[in-house]
Structure formats: C-alpha cells, structure tokens
Amino acid sequence: MFARLRDPSEKTLGLILLAPAFALLALIVAYPIGKLIYNSFFDLRLSGGSDSFKFVGFANYVDVWKDKDFWGAAKNTILITLITVPGALVVGMGLALLANLPFRRKWPVRLSLLLPWALPLSFCGLIFAWFFHTEYGVVNDVMRRLGSGEPTMWLLSPNWAFTAICATIIWKTSSFMALILLAGLQMIPRSLYEAAEVDGASKWQQFWQITIPMLMPSIVVALIFRTITALQTFDIPYTMTKGGPGNSTETLAMLIHKTTIEYLDVGYGSTLAVCMFLLSMCVTAFYLKRIGRSA
Amino acid sequence: MLRRNLITIAALAASLAAGSAFAQQTTIRVFSGGSNQRPDLMRRLFDQYQKANPGVKVEIETGGATSELQRQYLSTVLNAKDSAIDIYLIDIVNPAQYFSAGWLEPLDAYVGGTAAMKPYLPVYAQANIVNGKVAAMPAFADAMFMYYRKDLLEKYGIKEPKTWDELATAAKKIQDGEKNPNLQGLSIQGAPIEGAVCTFLLPYWSQGKAFNDAAGKMTLDKDAAVKGMDMWLKLVDQGVMKKNIAEVTTPATVNEFKAGQVAFAINWGFAWDRFKDDADSQVKGKVGVMALPSMPGGKSATCVGGWQWAVSAFSKSKAESAKLVQYLASPASSKFLAVEGSLMPTYQSVYIDADVVKQVPWFKDAANVVIAGQARPISAQYGQVSDAIRTTTSAMLARTKTPADGVGEIESKLVRVMR
Numbered sequence: 001m002f003a004r005l006r007d008p009s010e011k012t013l014g015l016i017l018l019a020p021a022f023a024l025l026a027l028i029v030a031y032p033i034g035k036l037i038y039n040s041f042f043d044l045r046l047s048g049g050s051d052s053f054k055f056v057g058f059a060n061y062v063d064v065w066k067d068k069d070f071w072g073a074a075k076n077t078i079l080i081t082l083i084t085v086p087g088a089l090v091v092g093m094g095l096a097l098l099a100n101l102p103f104r105r106k107w108p109v110r111l112s113l114l115l116p117w118a119l120p121l122s123f124c125g126l127i128f129a130w131f132f133h134t135e136y137g138v139v140n141d142v143m144r145r146l147g148s149g150e151p152t153m154w155l156l157s158p159n160w161a162f163t164a165i166c167a168t169i170i171w172k173t174s175s176f177m178a179l180i181l182l183a184g185l186q187m188i189p190r191s192l193y194e195a196a197e198v199d200g201a202s203k204w205q206q207f208w209q210i211t212i213p214m215l216m217p218s219i220v221v222a223l224i225f226r227t228i229t230a231l232q233t234f235d236i237p238y239t240m241t242k243g244g245p246g247n248s249t250e251t252l253a254m255l256i257h258k259t260t261i262e263y264l265d266v267g268y269g270s271t272l273a274v275c276m277f278l279l280s281m282c283v284t285a286f287y288l289k290r291i292g293r294s295a
Numbered sequence: 296m297l298r299r300n301l302i303t304i305a306a307l308a309a310s311l312a313a314g315s316a317f318a319q320q321t322t323i324r325v326f327s328g329g330s331n332q333r334p335d336l337m338r339r340l341f342d343q344y345q346k347a348n349p350g351v352k353v354e355i356e357t358g359g360a361t362s363e364l365q366r367q368y369l370s371t372v373l374n375a376k377d378s379a380i381d382i383y384l385i386d387i388v389n390p391a392q393y394f395s396a397g398w399l400e401p402l403d404a405y406v407g408g409t410a411a412m413k414p415y416l417p418v419y420a421q422a423n424i425v426n427g428k429v430a431a432m433p434a435f436a437d438a439m440f441m442y443y444r445k446d447l448l449e450k451y452g453i454k455e456p457k458t459w460d461e462l463a464t465a466a467k468k469i470q471d472g473e474k475n476p477n478l479q480g481l482s483i484q485g486a487p488i489e490g491a492v493c494t495f496l497l498p499y500w501s502q503g504k505a506f507n508d509a510a511g512k513m514t515l516d517k518d519a520a521v522k523g524m525d526m527w528l529k530l531v532d533q534g535v536m537k538k539n540i541a542e543v544t545t546p547a548t549v550n551e552f553k554a555g556q557v558a559f560a561i562n563w564g565f566a567w568d569r570f571k572d573d574a575d576s577q578v579k580g581k582v583g584v585m586a587l588p589s590m591p592g593g594k595s596a597t598c599v600g601g602w603q604w605a606v607s608a609f610s611k612s613k614a615e616s617a618k619l620v621q622y623l624a625s626p627a628s629s630k631f632l633a634v635e636g637s638l639m640p641t642y643q644s645v646y647i648d649a650d651v652v653k654q655v656p657w658f659k660d661a662a663n664v665v666i667a668g669q670a671r672p673i674s675a676q677y678g679q680v681s682d683a684i685r686t687t688t689s690a691m692l693a694r695t696k697t698p699a700d701g702v703g704e705i706e707s708k709l710v711r712v713m714r
Contacts, residue, residue: 045676135537153693242487248690261371264374
C-alpha cells in the first residue's frame with residue numbers, strides 16, 4: 001500500500017493531487033447544498049412551534065406550491081430579470097462604445113465607468129431611495145422645476161416602486177456589462193472596419209455586421225453572469241422599499257431571508273431556497289443551450 | 296539536574312498560581328443595543344458594578360440602530376449557539392420568541408421565582424414571564440406619547456384634544472391659522488417598520504378593543520380595525536397628515552417635529568430628550584406631552600415598548616450574569632437611568648421619586664400613560680406577527696390596499712400563528 005504511494009502511477013498521482021481541491025469543494029459546496037435539501041424535508045421552526053424538528057416529507061413543497069407570497073416573489077424576480085438584464089445590456093453597450101472612442105486621456109472615462117460597479121449594492125439602494133423620496137428626493141425636485149404638478153410618490157405605489165428599483169439596478173449593473181463589452185470591443189481588429197469602409201459600408205452596417213458578431217462571446221458571458229445575479233436580487237429592493245408597498249416588490253431572495261432570519265422557520269426557508277435554486281438552474285441551462293449554441 | 300528540576304517546579308507553581316488568579320476574574324460580555332438604548336449610560340452602570348465586584352469585568356458590545364436590525368443580528372448569533380455574549384438587552388416583543396426557542400436561561404433559580412417580578416409595572420412583569428418562567432428582567436420602559444406644540448395650542452386657544460376628531464379639528468385650525476404649507480397637523484410612523492405595528496394598533500385599541508387574549512389567541516375585531524385605518528386615511532384626506540405618510544419613519548417624525556414642521560406627533564418617550572436637548576431643535580421649551588386621544592366611547596391606550604436584560608442559554612458564566620442582571624434591573628439602576636438619561640422607569644415607585652421628578656417633571660404623568668399602556672401581541676412567532684401587521688399597514692396607508700382588504704389579509708396571515 002505505502003510502497004504504491006511512494007511511487008504512484010500517473011492516475012493515482014492525479015487523484016492524490018486533486019483530493020485537497022475535492023475535499024474543499026465538498027466542504028464548501030456539496031455539504032451546504034446537501035444540508036439545505038435535507039432541511040427542506042423537516043419542520044424546523046426555531047421559534048418553538050408546537051411540533052418542531054419533525055420529518056414532514058414533501059409537505060413544505062406542497063405549501064410552497066400553494067403559497068401566494070412565493071408566486072408573487074417569483075413573478076417579481078423574473079420580471080426584474082427580464083427588465084434589468086436587457087436594460088443593462090443596452091445601456092452597458094452604449095457606455096462601452098462611448099469609452100472605446102479615441103479619447104486623449106482614457107482614465108477619467110474608465111474611472112467613471114468603474115465607479116457604479118465599485119459601489120456596494122446596499123449603499124446604492126439607500127442613495128437611490130433618497131433620490132426617489134417624495135419630499136426630499138432629487139427626482140421629484142427636478143420634476144417640480146420642470147413644472148409637473150402633484151409630486152409622484154415613487155416608492156409608495158407598486159408600479160412606480162418597481163420602475164424605480166429597475167432603474168437603480170440598471171444603473172448599478174450596466175457598468176459591469178460595459179467593462180466586459182469594452183474588453184471585447186478592444187479585441188476587434190481595426191483592419192475589419194477599414195476593409196468595410198473601403199467596401200462602402202455605413203457606420204450602422206459596420207456596427208451590425210462587424211461589432212455585434214465579433215462581440216457575441218463577450219455578450220453571452222456578460223448575459224449569463226448578469227442573469228444569475230439578477231435572479232438573486234436582494235440588496236437594492238431591500239434597502240429601497242423592504243419589498244413594499246405590501247409585498248409588491250419582494251424578490252425570492254428577500255422572501256427566503258424573511259422566512260429564515262425573521263420568522264426563524266428554517267425548514268420552510270430551506271424549501272424556498274431549493275425552489276429558487278431549481279429556478280436559477282433552469283434559467284441558466286436554457287441560456288447555455290439557446291445562446292451558447294448561437295455563439 | 297536538581298537545579299533544573301527546581302526551576303521547572305517553580306515555573307509550574309507560578310503558572311498554576313497565575314491560572315487560579317485568572318479563574319477568579321470573570322469576564323461578562325453584554326450586548327447593549329443601539330445608540331437609542333444609551334450604551335454610554337449602561338457603561339457607567341457596569342463601571343459601578345465592577346467597582347463593587349472586583350472579580351468581574353464587564354465588556355460591552357453595541358449594534359443595530361433599530362429593533363428589527365437588532366432582532367436580525369441576535370437571531371443569527373443565538374441561532375449559532377454563540378457563547379461569546381452572556382447578556383442581551385432585548386426589545387419587549389422578543390422574550391417570548393427567544394425563550395421559546397431555548398435561547399434564554401430561565402432566571403427563576405437565580406432571582407427567586409416569578410415573585411421577583413411583582414415590584415415591576417404589570418405590563419413588564421407580564422411580558423417577561425413566559426410559560427410560567429422568568430425569561431428576562433426589565434431594564435427600562437418606553438411608550439408612545441402624543442407630543443404637541445404648547446405655543447401653538449396656546450396661540451389658538453386650543454385645549455389638549457381627547458378624541459381623534461378633536462385632534463383633527465385642532466390641527467386643522469392651527470394649520471389654517473399659520474398659513475405655512477409645510478406645517479403638518481399630525482405625524483405618525485407609516486413606513487413598514489416596527490413602529491407601524493403601533494400605528495395599526497393605536498386607533499384600534501382606543502375603541503376599547505383587544506388584539507389578543509391573555510393566552511395569545513387573536514381576537515381581532517375586523518370592523519374596528521377597518522374603522523381605525525379609515526380614521527388615519529381621513530386625516531390624510533383632510534390634509535392633517537401628509538400624503539406620503541407611508542414613507543415616514545421614527546427618526547423622520549422626530550426630525551420634522553424638531554424643525555418646527557409638526558403640530559402634533561406620536562413617538563416614543565426617548566424623543567422628549569431630543570426635542571428638549573438637541574442643538575438643532577427649533578422647539579426647545581415649546582413642547583407638551585399628553586396621553587393619546589381615543590375614539591368616541593373608547594379609552595386612551597398606548598403602545599408599550601421598553602428593553603429587558605436576558606441571560607444567554609449558551610453563556611459560560613450564567614450565575615455571574617444573572618447576578619449582574621439583577622443589579623441592572625434594580626430600582627437603583629432604574630433611577631440612575633431615569634435621572635441621567637430620561638429613560639423611563641419600570642417601577643412605579645421610581646416615577647414619583649423626588650430626585651426623578653425634579654430632573655424629569657413630566658414622568659409624574661407618564662406613569663399613568665405607561666400603566667394604561669398595552670403590550671404588542673406576545674407571541675413566540677412575533678417575527679411573523681410584526682411583519683404581517685407592519686407591511687400591510689404601510690400598504691394601506693400608501694393606498695395600495697383598501698382597509699377592508701388589508702385587515703382581512705392581516706387576519707388570514709395571523710389566524711394560524713396566533714391560536
């Protein structure tokens with residue numbers, strides 16, 4: 001046994017060298033996810049509900065299926081993803097094209113591109129909550145100066161609150177998009193554009209025929225990253241509206257946080273987390289299949 | 296060889312001696328809430344205790360500006376069975392939940408059973424006895440009061456209003472007379488924060504209704520609750536409260552009242568010091584305080600708050616901690632907090648103490664308000680109770696839900712939790 005270890009074959013050596021990484025992954029990925037799924041089959045109410053710590057089978061999953069709050073939060077999460085991911089892509093593309101212009105000094109542009117990305121999410125939420133405040137907010141101040149009458153109560157009506165949150169998320173995330181796209185843009189050889197110009201292609205045609213196809217790999221990477229983080233949206237709605245008014249801007253991540261941390265219902269919270277995990281798996285798989293192929 | 300052995304033995308003896316001296320020194324770590332709970336004053340209490348008990352060292356930890364933030368932090372720490380903190384300062388709504396979760400050490404054996412709770416104001420004795428066991432000891436009291444601008448009421452010859460309708464008329468008269476578009480008649484907390492639970496309960500209670508019975512079962516009278524919410528919305532329509540009331544937090548009410556933009560304001564007892572002492576207060580010497588108005592035929596009722604000392608079930612020095620808690624919950628400590636920080640006493644006798652009355656004259660009347668006060672629903676699942684009430688109340692004030700729908704929603708969410 002030891003003799004073999006002293007002089008291992010290539011296969012054994014490979015396994016030995018991989019073992020630490022496997023152990024680490026098992027500890028920080030497989031164990032927590034396994035424990036989460038295990039917990040989701042139990043009634044684990046820490047607040048001392050009558051029959052806590054009991055195996056309940058799929059009862060939690062049946063409750064999730066019937067839970068209006070879950071479907072509301074799922075709808076909000078998907079809507080936020082559907083609005084902010086393309087939104088950030090369009091704005092980010094604009095920013096990237098702007099930053100790619102031949103400025104004499106590049107760093108001020110790059111810095112201003114980086115700043116929103118470097119800002120912590122919760123700060124961003126708090127700052128925009130002030131922007132959209134009915135009385136003290138800069139948004140309503142500008143609108144008043146432009147002559148609009150009754151001030152809009154942005155964060156107090158479901159639709160406006162949703163709009164405000166999406167605008168904030170797009171502002172916050174488009175700089176990340178722009179960074180990835182900018183890197184892609186700089187890899188497109190100038191000679192392609194020069195050749196196109198000789199052939200008489202307009203700027204518009206150059207954009208659609210050269211820039212977009214050459215940029216596709218970067219776009220796909222950016223979209224996948226952004227979609228996964230969009231499905232996990234928590235900080236910005238939490239700090240801006242706390243999910244209000246009512247539960248109209250509550251996302252899945254917020255519902256899970258509320259159930260586990262505030263209600264101390266670990267079993268049901270785990271079930272919700274498993275459902276969210278499944279949802280993001282489906283979306284990511286769909287992405288990889290559809291967009292990944294076309295790229 | 297012998298010499299070396301001797302040195303080793305000497306070193307061993309020295310380290311043993313040092314070890315036993317170390318064992319006599321107990322360190323107790325206390326979570327002392329956020330700045331509204333005045334950790335500066337608590338530190339002075341701890342210093343006094345350390346002086347009287349040389350073997351004990353008290354460390355202080357603070358955090359969480361609001362009750363909800365503290366609850367989230369403590370839930371995480373206690374859920375992890377962390378033994379680093381021995382004593383917690385917790386909001387009045389938490390003992391039931393934490394004790395049921397097995398996070399708090401029953402104090403009966405240390406303080407002499409539930410009889411030790413007799414001297415406290417009844418509402419505090421009640422909130423801290425869970426399942427017949429002493430879960431925590433009261434630190435200081437708090438309650439919602441109606442603050443008003445004495446100068447404005449005098450100017451327009453208005454007496455302290457007794458009903459909500461009288462208050463609306465009085466506020467309207469002041470607003471019309473002052474001709475200041477920024478002057479609010481009344482400020483309450485409509486944002487989905489803990490204070491909104493009281494915003495829901497105040498007009499409901501003031502019709503003489505109860506939200507729950509002694510066993511914690513919900514006894515919601517839906518018509519009365521709808522009537523209460525309609526009353527708030529009517530005040531918005533009349534222009535007495537501002538339109539974005541669903542955005543107003545506790546500090547917002549304090550700051551706007553301090554800036555002289557509010558005639559009547561509902562807020563906690565701690566706000567009194569802010570109005571009186573803060574450098575930027577525009578209303579120094581112009582503030583009066585009274586009991587909350589009621590509905591016709593009802594009675595004035597207020598929402599009781601306040602903070603309790605609890606010993607962690609995971610503490611490694613429970614006996615020492617329980618001793619410190621007894622000291623912190625004593626009449627002497629209560630008097631110290633009242634005189635130095637206007638923190639409201641939990642003993643009726645302290646309210647009429649000569650030194651206290653001299654320092655904080657309005658405490659004489661405050662005692663009656665606190666005694667008449669009601670606790671928010673006591674429940675092991677208070678997190679759910681609070682969340683259902685505050686988010687729905689805020690949504691009703693934002694007019695995204697009608698009072699009938701909102702009250703129905705509160706009932707259906709809580710009927711399973713509070714049974």
